[in-house]
Amino acid sequence: MNTSTTWSEYIITRLIKVTGYSAILFVVIIFYFLLNEGLPALGEVPINKLLSTRWYPIENYFGILPLIGGSIIVTLGAALFAMPIGLGTAIFIAEIAPRWAREILKPLVEVLGGLPSVVLGFLGILILSPDLRRLLNLPTGLTAFTGSLLLGGIALPTIVSVAEDALDAVPRSYRDAALALGATEWQTIWRVTLPAARSGVLTAFMLGIGRAIGETMTVMMVTGNAPVMPTGISAFFSPVRTMTATIAAEMGEVANGSVHYHVLFLIGITLFLISLAINITASTVVFRQRKRQERILS
Amino acid sequence: MSGIMNRKLAIKLKAIPLSPSRHLVQRMGFSLLTLVAMITVVPIILVVLYIIYQGWPAISWTFITGLPKDGMRAGGILPAIIGTFYLTLGTAIFSVPIGLGAAIYLSEYAPENRWTRMIRIAIINLAGIPSVVYGLFGLGIFVLFLHFGTSILSASLTLSIMTLPVIISTAEEALRAVPQSFRVVSISLGGTRWQTIWRIVLPQSLPGILTGIILGLERAAGETAPILFTGAAFFLPRLPNSPLDATMALPYHLFVISTQVPGMPVKIQYGTALVLLVFVLSMNTIATIIRSRARAHRQW
Numbered sequence: 001m002n003t004s005t006t007w008s009e010y011i012i013t014r015l016i017k018v019t020g021y022s023a024i025l026f027v028v029i030i031f032y033f034l035l036n037e038g039l040p041a042l043g044e045v046p047i048n049k050l051l052s053t054r055w056y057p058i059e060n061y062f063g064i065l066p067l068i069g070g071s072i073i074v075t076l077g078a079a080l081f082a083m084p085i086g087l088g089t090a091i092f093i094a095e096i097a098p099r100w101a102r103e104i105l106k107p108l109v110e111v112l113g114g115l116p117s118v119v120l121g122f123l124g125i126l127i128l129s130p131d132l133r134r135l136l137n138l139p140t141g142l143t144a145f146t147g148s149l150l151l152g153g154i155a156l157p158t159i160v161s162v163a164e165d166a167l168d169a170v171p172r173s174y175r176d177a178a179l180a181l182g183a184t185e186w187q188t189i190w191r192v193t194l195p196a197a198r199s200g201v202l203t204a205f206m207l208g209i210g211r212a213i214g215e216t217m218t219v220m221m222v223t224g225n226a227p228v229m230p231t232g233i234s235a236f237f238s239p240v241r242t243m244t245a246t247i248a249a250e251m252g253e254v255a256n257g258s259v260h261y262h263v264l265f266l267i268g269i270t271l272f273l274i275s276l277a278i279n280i281t282a283s284t285v286v287f288r289q290r291k292r293q294e295r296i297l298s
Numbered sequence: 299m300s301g302i303m304n305r306k307l308a309i310k311l312k313a314i315p316l317s318p319s320r321h322l323v324q325r326m327g328f329s330l331l332t333l334v335a336m337i338t339v340v341p342i343i344l345v346v347l348y349i350i351y352q353g354w355p356a357i358s359w360t361f362i363t364g365l366p367k368d369g370m371r372a373g374g375i376l377p378a379i380i381g382t383f384y385l386t387l388g389t390a391i392f393s394v395p396i397g398l399g400a401a402i403y404l405s406e407y408a409p410e411n412r413w414t415r416m417i418r419i420a421i422i423n424l425a426g427i428p429s430v431v432y433g434l435f436g437l438g439i440f441v442l443f444l445h446f447g448t449s450i451l452s453a454s455l456t457l458s459i460m461t462l463p464v465i466i467s468t469a470e471e472a473l474r475a476v477p478q479s480f481r482v483v484s485i486s487l488g489g490t491r492w493q494t495i496w497r498i499v500l501p502q503s504l505p506g507i508l509t510g511i512i513l514g515l516e517r518a519a520g521e522t523a524p525i526l527f528t529g530a531a532f533f534l535p536r537l538p539n540s541p542l543d544a545t546m547a548l549p550y551h552l553f554v555i556s557t558q559v560p561g562m563p564v565k566i567q568y569g570t571a572l573v574l575l576v577f578v579l580s581m582n583t584i585a586t587i588i589r590s591r592a593r594a595h596r597q598w
Contacts, residue, residue, distance in 0.1 A: 009492045013407070019396050020403025021413075023420040023466070026459050030427065033438040088334030096328055097335070105339060107586050112342045114513075114582045116520030118549045119571050122556045123345060126564070156338060186324035207426070214428025216523040217549075221557055244430045244523070251434070251527050256442060268434040272427060279426040283419055 034272055038265030045263060055227035055241075057250065057260045064267060066229040070144070070240035071213055073230045074223060077148025078155055078212040083205055085152070086159030090204070093160070094167035095189050106164075113157030121221030124150050129222055136237065142224035144240040150222060151212045159208035166200020167193060203282045210278040213244075214271060220245035243267050346579070349571050356569025365535050370555055371562060375570055380537055381450075381545035382519055382577060385529070388454025388541070389461055389518045394511055396458075397465030401507075404466070405473035406495055425463035429523040432460045436528040451541040453529025457518040464514035472506025473499060505592030512585040520578045522549040532558075548574040 041050075045062050052063030093105050128149065129141030136145075170193050178188040194201070224239025227246070247264050254260045364374025400417075408414040436456030446452040476499050484494040500507075522530075531544040532554060538545040552570045555562045 005490065005493075009490055012492050016399045016403045016407060019399030020408060020417060022396055022400060023417050023424055023462065026462070027420045027423055029439065030431075030435045030459075033435050033443070034431070037434075037438050085334055085337055088331050089338040092331045092335040096331055105335065107582075108339050108342055110586075111346070111579065111582060112338075114516050114520065114578055115342075115345070116522070116549050116552075116574060116578060118520075118522050118552045118556075119345075119349070119575060122552055122567065122571055123349075125556055126567075153341070160338065184320050184324045186327045187320060210426050214426070214431070216428065216430040217553060221553070244428055247430050247434065248523055248526055251437070265434060265438070268431050271431050275426040275428060275431075276423055279423045280419060283422045 031272065034265060034269045038262060038267075038269045041259065041262035041266040044259045050263075050266075053229040055246070057254075057263070060259070062259070062263045064243075064263070064270075066227045067241060067243045067246050067267065068270070069230045070223070070227070071242040071244070073144050073235060073240060074147045074151060074219055074242055075209060075213045077144060077236065078151035079205070079209050081148065081152030082155040082159055082208055082212070086156050086204070086208060087163055087201060089156070089160045090163035090167060090201075091189060091194070094164045095185070095193065106161075109157050109160050112153065113161075117154060117215060117217040118221070120150050120153060121218040124218065124222035138237055140224060140239060142222055142239055143237050144223055144230065145236050147219045147223035147240075147242075148236075150218045151215055154215050154218060155208035155212040158211045159204045162204035162207055163197075163201050166197040166204065169200065170196045199285050203285050206278050206282045206285075210275055210282075213278075214275060216244040216248050220248050225249060243271055247271075346575065349568060349575055352564075353568035353570075353572025353575075356565045357572065361566075361569055362573070366533070367535075370533060370551075370559055371566070375546075375548070375551060375573065377534055377537055378546040378548045378551040378570070379573065379577075381531075382548040382574075384450050384538065384545060385453055385457060385525065385547055386515050386519045388450055389457040390511070390515055392455060392458035393461045393465055393514065393518075397462050397511075397514070398469055398507065400462070400466045401469035401473055402495060402500075405470045406491070406499065421463045421466055424459070425467075427460075429460065429521055430526075432456055432524040433526050433528060435459075436524060441528055447542060448527070448531075448544045449529050449542045450538060450545050451529075453525040453545075453547075454541075456524045456528045457521065460521070460524055461514040461518045464517060465510050468510025468513065469503075469507045472503040472510065475506065476502045505588050509585045509589045509592075512581050512588075516578050516581040516585070519581065520549055520574065522547075522553055525550060548577060 041062075050062055050064055052061070053065045054061040054063045055066050089105075089109070093102055093109075097105060124146060125142075129143075129146050131141070132138065132143070132146055133141030174192050174196055175188050178192045179185070183191070219242050223241065223245065225241045225245060226239035227241040228235075228239070230236075230238075230240050247267055250260070251264050254264065361374045362379065363376050365376060367373030400421075404414070404417065408417070433456065436452055440446045440452035440455050441448055446455075480498050480502065481494050484498045485491070489497070525547060529544055529547075530550040531546050534544065534546050548570065552567070552574055555570060556567050
């Protein structure tokens with residue numbers, strides 16, 4: 001071994017270390033740039049105006065509550081569809097399906113994860129919303145409900161794959177013990193496997209919801225884009241507008257540095273913080289679970 | 299196994315009723331879960347088949363290689379196809395070296411300490427940031443602060459950072475799957491740490507890494523929100539000729555022609571959706587093939 005290898009090795013090791021830390025750097029600069037462009041909004045628009053229910057930027061009404069409400073109602077609807085169906089599919093793939101079926105199902109769920117959200121939005125406009133309008137006898141098919149259905153589809157692959165991993169990680173011996181005591185496979189799934197994978201399933205739900213709340217194109221295309229404060233069940237079947245759709249729809253038309261521009265970045269900060277909270281919670285659950293598993297298996 | 303866990307398990311098991319009807323319950327439950335899995339999977343197949351069925355008549359040589367005409371209502375979508383190709387390539391140029399480096403660091407060098415945990419949390423967070431927020435960030439830093447303008451460069455850089463977490467986590471998993479004994483043998487024969495990584499670990503984990511890269515780029519190719527304000531052009535009837543040009547892109551084009559242009563022929567919309575779908579799904583298929591072949595040929 002000569003000095004030149006040691007030198008190049010030293011440089012390569014340094015470079016690799018730098019790339020290793022790049023993820024932290026990126027999170028920090030993303031947050032910095034959002035704050036930089038978004039915080040001025042707090043000085044330009046009084047906080048009680050921001051927390052009002054009227055969003056009409058052309059006349060300087062910047063109430064973001066209807067947008068937050070829109071995001072919540074669409075995401076809630078998506079979660080109601082995607083959580084039970086996603087968990088059921090994960091259980092089917094991990095516990096019931098024969099090997100060949102698993103080999104077909106898993107790539108298919110991955111295909112759903114890879115479908116561009118504009119394609120889903122496009123089909124939502126052309127097929128789903130006219131059908132829903134006729135079926136439910138609504139004035140328009142572009143509603144929170146339509147968005148929820150499609151968003152559920154977008155959250156599904158995340159929920160299925162994370163929950164399936166969690167079920168897969170439950171030690172074989174747990175199931176064997178239950179089966180040996182005379183429980184059926186069905187009872188084993190519900191009383192042993194699923195409780196043991198509980199925290200992983202929870203993580204799956206959280207990540208799925210995080211995916212749904214951040215989705216932009218599909219909701220922008222199918223929810224009708226009316227910034228109306230959603231109240232009650234009927235809001236489910238009327239047009240709404242989410243935070244993400246607002247940014248995407250309006251950012252292209254605002255002057256850089258205007259109040260409207262700053263408020264849109266402020267909405268971006270809100271979204272960033274929501275995803276940060278969801279992901280940090282989810283990752284601490286994962287870390288705790290891993291630790292517990294190590295303790296049990298050692 | 300810890301005693302507490304055992305006791306918990308025992309209590310749960312004692313509570314399980316052993317009535318004869320439990321097999322009936324199981325049969326009903328299994329059918330229900332099969333139905334649920336079908337609810338997930340069947341629409342996926344239907345969506346893909348339907349787009350192929352509707353989009354196929356629009357596909358022609360002029361559609362693939364022509365420029366858009368008559369306010370995008372006729373002609374081809376070549377600028378959008380080329381644009382998406384450039385954006386994917388640009389994303390690969392930035393995200394592959396950084397992502398691979400980070401994966402090597404995490405799998406081969408990183409000590410198990412507070413900092414490494416912070417890196418992992420940062421990666422998870424990058425993965426969770428909404429795509430439109432990436433768009434805002436790209437607008438703030440690349441378009442305005444660094445003066446790259448609305449360009450392929452700005453859009454590629456934005457997409458790269460979004461793609462990083464996918465590449466890092468899959469590549470790290472592939473690197474970790476290489477048995478420790480391979481490294482031990484190389485080091486004991488006098489190889490340095492980097493030689494071991496470059497000549498032994500990387501070649502062994504290449505299929506897994508490639509799969510991760512392709513899946514990451516697939517996501518980047520299909521995204522619209524991050525390029526909305528960083529590089530996408532509404533209508534540009536020519537090909538971009540520098541990285542500082544804005545460009546049309548397939549997903550954005552599909553968005554434009556299905557919401558912004560009145561009187562758009564449905565045939566062209568479905569044709570564009572089909573081309574986008576083929577672009578994305580062929581990447582997906584290549585990744586699946588690489589993975590299953592590697593699994594079959596693995597030496598350990």
